[in-house]
Amino acid sequence: MKKIVILFFLVSILCFSQNYSSIVVNYESIVEPIKIDPKNVEHNDLFENINESFTNKIFVLKANNMGFIFKENLKMDADDSNKRMAKIANLAYSISDYFYEKKRNILFSVTNNLNVISNTNYNWELSSETKEIDAYTCYKATYNYKFVTRKGKEVNRLVTAWYTPQINFNYGPNGYMGLPGLILELEYDKTKLVAKGIEFFKEEIKIDFPKNKEVTEEEFLKKIGIN
Amino acid sequence: MKKIIFSLVALIAFTLVCLANENQDVQIKSKIVEDECVEASFIVADAIQNAFGVSLTPIDEGELLLVLYEACDEKRQ
Numbered sequence: 001m002k003k004i005v006i007l008f009f010l011v012s013i014l015c016f017s018q019n020y021s022s023i024v025v026n027y028e029s030i031v032e033p034i035k036i037d038p039k040n041v042e043h044n045d046l047f048e049n050i051n052e053s054f055t056n057k058i059f060v061l062k063a064n065n066m067g068f069i070f071k072e073n074l075k076m077d078a079d080d081s082n083k084r085m086a087k088i089a090n091l092a093y094s095i096s097d098y099f100y101e102k103k104r105n106i107l108f109s110v111t112n113n114l115n116v117i118s119n120t121n122y123n124w125e126l127s128s129e130t131k132e133i134d135a136y137t138c139y140k141a142t143y144n145y146k147f148v149t150r151k152g153k154e155v156n157r158l159v160t161a162w163y164t165p166q167i168n169f170n171y172g173p174n175g176y177m178g179l180p181g182l183i184l185e186l187e188y189d190k191t192k193l194v195a196k197g198i199e200f201f202k203e204e205i206k207i208d209f210p211k212n213k214e215v216t217e218e219e220f221l222k223k224i225g226i227n
Numbered sequence: 228m229k230k231i232i233f234s235l236v237a238l239i240a241f242t243l244v245c246l247a248n249e250n251q252d253v254q255i256k257s258k259i260v261e262d263e264c265v266e267a268s269f270i271v272a273d274a275i276q277n278a279f280g281v282s283l284t285p286i287d288e289g290e291l292l293l294v295l296y297e298a299c300d301e302k303r304q
Contacts, residue, residue, distance in 0.1 A: 034278045043274045050275075084298055091291040092275050094283055111290045118286070149282045157284075189281045217286050224289050 020200035022064040027173045029057045031093050032190035053089035064204045068171045071097040093191045098175035099209050107175055115212045116220045122178045133184040134195055138162035141179050150226050159188040264299035268292045
Protein backbone atom coordinates (compact mmCIF):
# COMPACT_ATOMS: atom_id res chain seq x y z
CA MET A 1 0.00 0.00 0.00
CA LYS A 2 2.80 2.40 0.97
CA LYS A 3 4.59 1.74 -2.32
CA ILE A 4 1.41 2.55 -4.26
CA VAL A 5 0.97 5.85 -2.41
CA ILE A 6 4.61 6.86 -2.98
CA LEU A 7 4.32 5.89 -6.66
CA PHE A 8 1.14 7.98 -6.97
CA PHE A 9 2.87 11.08 -5.56
CA LEU A 10 5.89 10.60 -7.82
CA VAL A 11 3.66 10.31 -10.89
CA SER A 12 1.69 13.38 -9.78
CA ILE A 13 4.87 15.42 -9.39
CA LEU A 14 6.06 14.33 -12.83
CA CYS A 15 2.71 15.13 -14.41
CA PHE A 16 2.35 18.58 -12.88
CA SER A 17 5.99 19.64 -12.94
CA GLN A 18 6.96 22.46 -15.26
CA ASN A 19 7.38 21.11 -18.77
CA TYR A 20 7.67 24.48 -20.52
CA SER A 21 10.63 26.82 -20.85
CA SER A 22 8.90 29.85 -22.36
CA ILE A 23 5.56 31.61 -22.16
CA VAL A 24 3.74 34.27 -24.14
CA VAL A 25 1.02 36.16 -22.28
CA ASN A 26 -1.46 38.57 -23.85
CA TYR A 27 -2.67 41.33 -21.53
CA GLU A 28 -5.85 43.22 -22.25
CA SER A 29 -5.76 46.87 -21.22
CA ILE A 30 -8.77 48.24 -19.38
CA VAL A 31 -8.36 51.94 -18.72
CA GLU A 32 -10.57 54.74 -17.53
CA PRO A 33 -10.89 57.09 -20.53
CA ILE A 34 -9.95 60.75 -20.32
CA LYS A 35 -13.06 62.89 -19.84
CA ILE A 36 -13.45 65.27 -22.77
CA ASP A 37 -14.45 68.76 -21.62
CA PRO A 38 -16.31 70.50 -24.49
CA LYS A 39 -15.36 73.88 -23.01
CA ASN A 40 -11.64 73.15 -23.07
CA VAL A 41 -11.05 72.48 -26.77
CA GLU A 42 -7.29 72.97 -26.91
CA HIS A 43 -6.22 69.38 -26.26
CA ASN A 44 -9.45 67.51 -26.99
CA ASP A 45 -8.17 66.10 -30.29
CA LEU A 46 -5.21 64.54 -28.48
CA PHE A 47 -7.43 63.21 -25.68
CA GLU A 48 -9.83 61.68 -28.20
CA ASN A 49 -6.88 60.03 -29.98
CA ILE A 50 -5.62 58.63 -26.67
CA ASN A 51 -9.07 57.25 -25.80
CA GLU A 52 -9.45 55.75 -29.27
CA SER A 53 -5.96 54.26 -29.06
CA PHE A 54 -7.02 52.09 -26.15
CA THR A 55 -9.76 50.32 -28.09
CA ASN A 56 -8.67 46.68 -28.19
CA LYS A 57 -5.09 47.50 -27.16
CA ILE A 58 -3.13 44.34 -26.28
CA PHE A 59 0.24 44.08 -24.60
CA VAL A 60 2.43 41.00 -24.83
CA LEU A 61 4.83 39.50 -22.32
CA LYS A 62 7.33 37.00 -23.73
CA ALA A 63 9.45 35.19 -21.16
CA ASN A 64 12.09 32.50 -21.19
CA ASN A 65 15.01 31.52 -18.99
CA MET A 66 16.97 34.59 -20.14
CA GLY A 67 14.34 37.08 -18.98
CA PHE A 68 11.40 38.82 -20.59
CA ILE A 69 10.19 41.49 -22.94
CA PHE A 70 6.92 43.40 -22.44
CA LYS A 71 5.53 45.61 -25.18
CA GLU A 72 2.42 46.63 -27.02
CA ASN A 73 1.28 44.35 -29.80
CA LEU A 74 1.26 46.98 -32.53
CA LYS A 75 -0.28 46.40 -35.96
CA MET A 76 2.21 45.34 -38.64
CA ASP A 77 1.41 48.36 -40.80
CA ALA A 78 1.85 50.92 -38.00
CA ASP A 79 3.90 53.85 -39.30
CA ASP A 80 6.12 56.16 -37.20
CA SER A 81 3.24 58.53 -36.53
CA ASN A 82 1.00 55.66 -35.32
CA LYS A 83 3.80 54.30 -33.14
CA ARG A 84 4.37 57.73 -31.65
CA MET A 85 0.68 58.18 -30.87
CA ALA A 86 0.56 54.70 -29.34
CA LYS A 87 3.53 55.59 -27.13
CA ILE A 88 1.94 58.88 -26.02
CA ALA A 89 -1.28 57.05 -25.16
CA ASN A 90 0.59 54.34 -23.22
CA LEU A 91 2.69 56.82 -21.27
CA ALA A 92 -0.45 58.78 -20.33
CA TYR A 93 -1.39 55.62 -18.41
CA SER A 94 2.18 54.99 -17.20
CA ILE A 95 2.62 51.98 -19.46
CA SER A 96 5.97 51.44 -21.10
CA ASP A 97 7.91 48.73 -22.94
CA TYR A 98 10.18 46.78 -20.59
CA PHE A 99 13.03 44.35 -20.94
CA TYR A 100 14.51 42.18 -18.21
CA GLU A 101 17.87 40.45 -18.44
CA LYS A 102 17.83 37.73 -15.77
CA LYS A 103 21.59 37.07 -15.93
CA ARG A 104 22.42 40.63 -14.87
CA ASN A 105 19.15 41.24 -12.97
CA ILE A 106 18.55 44.38 -15.00
CA LEU A 107 15.12 45.79 -15.85
CA PHE A 108 15.07 48.58 -18.39
CA SER A 109 12.94 50.58 -20.80
CA VAL A 110 14.21 52.07 -24.06
CA THR A 111 13.94 55.78 -24.84
CA ASN A 112 15.91 57.88 -27.27
CA ASN A 113 18.26 54.94 -28.00
CA LEU A 114 19.10 54.65 -24.30
CA ASN A 115 18.45 51.68 -22.03
CA VAL A 116 17.06 53.35 -18.92
CA ILE A 117 17.56 51.02 -15.96
CA SER A 118 14.66 50.72 -13.53
CA ASN A 119 14.38 49.57 -9.95
CA THR A 120 13.46 45.92 -9.38
CA ASN A 121 13.10 46.08 -5.61
CA TYR A 122 9.37 46.06 -5.21
CA ASN A 123 8.30 45.86 -1.56
CA TRP A 124 5.28 43.68 -2.18
CA GLU A 125 2.84 43.05 0.66
CA LEU A 126 1.39 39.59 0.22
CA SER A 127 -2.20 38.79 1.07
CA SER A 128 -4.06 35.51 1.48
CA GLU A 129 -6.96 36.88 -0.57
CA THR A 130 -7.51 34.82 -3.72
CA LYS A 131 -9.52 34.89 -6.92
CA GLU A 132 -9.67 32.93 -10.14
CA ILE A 133 -8.29 34.49 -13.30
CA ASP A 134 -8.32 32.50 -16.53
CA ALA A 135 -8.78 29.26 -14.50
CA TYR A 136 -5.74 29.99 -12.32
CA THR A 137 -5.90 30.57 -8.60
CA CYS A 138 -4.37 33.98 -7.98
CA TYR A 139 -3.20 35.64 -4.79
CA LYS A 140 -3.30 39.33 -4.10
CA ALA A 141 -0.24 41.49 -3.46
CA THR A 142 0.07 45.25 -3.10
CA TYR A 143 2.89 47.74 -3.42
CA ASN A 144 2.91 51.38 -2.32
CA TYR A 145 4.94 53.15 -4.96
CA LYS A 146 6.13 56.48 -3.56
CA PHE A 147 7.63 59.08 -5.84
CA VAL A 148 8.06 62.84 -6.18
CA THR A 149 6.83 64.53 -9.36
CA ARG A 150 8.72 67.10 -11.43
CA LYS A 151 6.78 69.79 -9.60
CA GLY A 152 7.80 68.44 -6.19
CA LYS A 153 4.49 66.80 -5.30
CA GLU A 154 4.75 63.62 -3.20
CA VAL A 155 2.64 60.82 -4.64
CA ASN A 156 1.72 57.45 -3.18
CA ARG A 157 0.55 55.12 -5.95
CA LEU A 158 -1.13 51.90 -4.81
CA VAL A 159 -0.30 49.01 -7.17
CA THR A 160 -2.40 45.85 -6.84
CA ALA A 161 -1.27 42.60 -8.45
CA TRP A 162 -2.89 39.18 -8.65
CA TYR A 163 -0.30 36.47 -9.25
CA THR A 164 -0.45 32.72 -9.65
CA PRO A 165 2.20 30.36 -8.24
CA GLN A 166 0.96 27.81 -10.77
CA ILE A 167 3.04 29.51 -13.46
CA ASN A 168 6.68 29.48 -12.53
CA PHE A 169 7.81 32.88 -13.81
CA ASN A 170 8.02 35.71 -11.25
CA TYR A 171 7.29 38.32 -13.91
CA GLY A 172 4.36 40.47 -14.91
CA PRO A 173 3.14 43.31 -17.11
CA ASN A 174 4.64 46.79 -17.25
CA GLY A 175 7.88 45.89 -15.51
CA TYR A 176 6.27 44.72 -12.27
CA MET A 177 7.83 41.50 -11.03
CA GLY A 178 9.29 39.70 -8.02
CA LEU A 179 6.20 37.85 -6.80
CA PRO A 180 6.20 34.07 -6.28
CA GLY A 181 4.42 33.48 -9.59
CA LEU A 182 3.25 35.15 -12.78
CA ILE A 183 1.15 38.32 -12.42
CA LEU A 184 -2.11 37.83 -14.29
CA GLU A 185 -3.74 41.10 -13.28
CA LEU A 186 -2.24 44.46 -12.43
CA GLU A 187 -4.04 47.62 -11.40
CA TYR A 188 -3.02 51.17 -10.43
CA ASP A 189 -4.55 54.62 -10.89
CA LYS A 190 -6.74 54.46 -14.02
CA THR A 191 -4.97 51.42 -15.51
CA LYS A 192 -5.71 47.71 -15.42
CA LEU A 193 -3.87 44.97 -17.33
CA VAL A 194 -5.45 41.52 -17.33
CA ALA A 195 -4.05 38.32 -18.84
CA LYS A 196 -6.25 37.00 -21.65
CA GLY A 197 -4.53 33.97 -23.05
CA ILE A 198 -1.30 32.28 -22.02
CA GLU A 199 0.74 30.09 -24.35
CA PHE A 200 3.36 27.64 -23.08
CA PHE A 201 6.34 26.51 -25.14
CA LYS A 202 8.69 23.61 -24.51
CA GLU A 203 11.39 25.21 -26.61
CA GLU A 204 13.02 28.52 -25.69
CA ILE A 205 11.44 31.37 -27.67
CA LYS A 206 13.83 34.05 -28.85
CA ILE A 207 14.11 37.32 -26.97
CA ASP A 208 16.37 40.07 -28.31
CA PHE A 209 17.61 42.64 -25.85
CA PRO A 210 18.39 46.09 -27.31
CA LYS A 211 22.06 46.96 -27.17
CA ASN A 212 22.06 50.65 -26.28
CA LYS A 213 24.01 52.71 -23.80
CA GLU A 214 22.72 52.02 -20.29
CA VAL A 215 21.83 54.90 -18.01
CA THR A 216 20.18 55.10 -14.62
CA GLU A 217 16.87 56.91 -14.19
CA GLU A 218 18.67 59.84 -12.55
CA GLU A 219 21.14 60.11 -15.45
CA PHE A 220 18.28 59.98 -17.96
CA LEU A 221 16.36 62.75 -16.21
CA LYS A 222 19.51 64.88 -16.03
CA LYS A 223 20.13 64.35 -19.76
CA ILE A 224 16.69 65.67 -20.65
CA GLY A 225 16.98 68.47 -18.13
CA ILE A 226 14.17 67.72 -15.73
CA ASN A 227 16.22 66.80 -12.70
CA MET B 228 40.13 106.30 -58.97
CA LYS B 229 40.35 106.77 -55.23
CA LYS B 230 36.62 107.45 -55.12
CA ILE B 231 35.86 104.24 -57.01
CA ILE B 232 38.02 102.14 -54.68
CA PHE B 233 36.50 103.78 -51.62
CA SER B 234 32.95 103.13 -52.95
CA LEU B 235 33.81 99.53 -53.68
CA VAL B 236 35.22 98.95 -50.19
CA ALA B 237 32.17 100.62 -48.64
CA LEU B 238 29.85 98.45 -50.73
CA ILE B 239 31.65 95.26 -49.73
CA ALA B 240 31.67 96.25 -46.04
CA PHE B 241 27.96 97.12 -46.14
CA THR B 242 27.17 93.77 -47.79
CA LEU B 243 29.14 91.84 -45.17
CA VAL B 244 27.36 93.65 -42.33
CA CYS B 245 23.97 92.84 -43.86
CA LEU B 246 24.89 89.17 -44.23
CA ALA B 247 26.08 88.99 -40.61
CA ASN B 248 22.78 90.44 -39.37
CA GLU B 249 20.82 87.94 -41.45
CA ASN B 250 22.75 85.02 -39.95
CA GLN B 251 22.09 86.31 -36.46
CA ASP B 252 18.37 86.59 -37.26
CA VAL B 253 18.33 82.97 -38.49
CA GLN B 254 20.06 81.78 -35.31
CA ILE B 255 17.66 83.66 -33.04
CA LYS B 256 14.68 82.38 -35.04
CA SER B 257 15.94 78.78 -34.72
CA LYS B 258 16.29 79.15 -30.97
CA ILE B 259 12.75 80.51 -30.65
CA VAL B 260 11.34 77.63 -32.73
CA GLU B 261 13.19 75.04 -30.59
CA ASP B 262 11.89 76.57 -27.39
CA GLU B 263 8.32 76.56 -28.69
CA CYS B 264 8.33 72.77 -29.00
CA VAL B 265 9.90 72.33 -25.57
CA GLU B 266 7.31 74.63 -24.02
CA ALA B 267 4.49 72.92 -25.96
CA SER B 268 5.62 69.51 -24.69
CA PHE B 269 5.44 70.62 -21.06
CA ILE B 270 2.01 72.20 -21.61
CA VAL B 271 0.60 69.00 -23.15
CA ALA B 272 2.16 66.75 -20.49
CA ASP B 273 0.60 68.92 -17.78
CA ALA B 274 -2.76 68.93 -19.60
CA ILE B 275 -2.81 65.12 -19.75
CA GLN B 276 -2.08 64.79 -16.04
CA ASN B 277 -4.64 67.45 -15.12
CA ALA B 278 -7.31 65.79 -17.29
CA PHE B 279 -6.67 62.51 -15.50
CA GLY B 280 -6.20 63.89 -12.04
CA VAL B 281 -3.20 61.58 -11.60
CA SER B 282 0.52 62.28 -11.68
CA LEU B 283 3.09 60.54 -13.82
CA THR B 284 6.38 59.30 -12.40
CA PRO B 285 9.38 61.44 -13.42
CA ILE B 286 10.57 58.73 -15.81
CA ASP B 287 7.20 58.30 -17.51
CA GLU B 288 6.86 62.06 -17.76
CA GLY B 289 10.39 62.35 -19.15
CA GLU B 290 9.65 59.78 -21.86
CA LEU B 291 6.34 61.50 -22.62
CA LEU B 292 8.03 64.90 -22.98
CA LEU B 293 10.52 63.45 -25.46
CA VAL B 294 7.81 61.85 -27.60
CA LEU B 295 5.67 65.00 -27.52
CA TYR B 296 8.70 67.05 -28.57
CA GLU B 297 9.32 64.68 -31.51
CA ALA B 298 5.67 65.04 -32.58
CA CYS B 299 5.86 68.84 -32.37
CA ASP B 300 9.21 68.91 -34.19
CA GLU B 301 7.83 66.76 -37.01
CA LYS B 302 4.81 69.06 -37.46
CA ARG B 303 6.85 72.20 -37.99
CA GLN B 304 9.18 70.60 -40.57
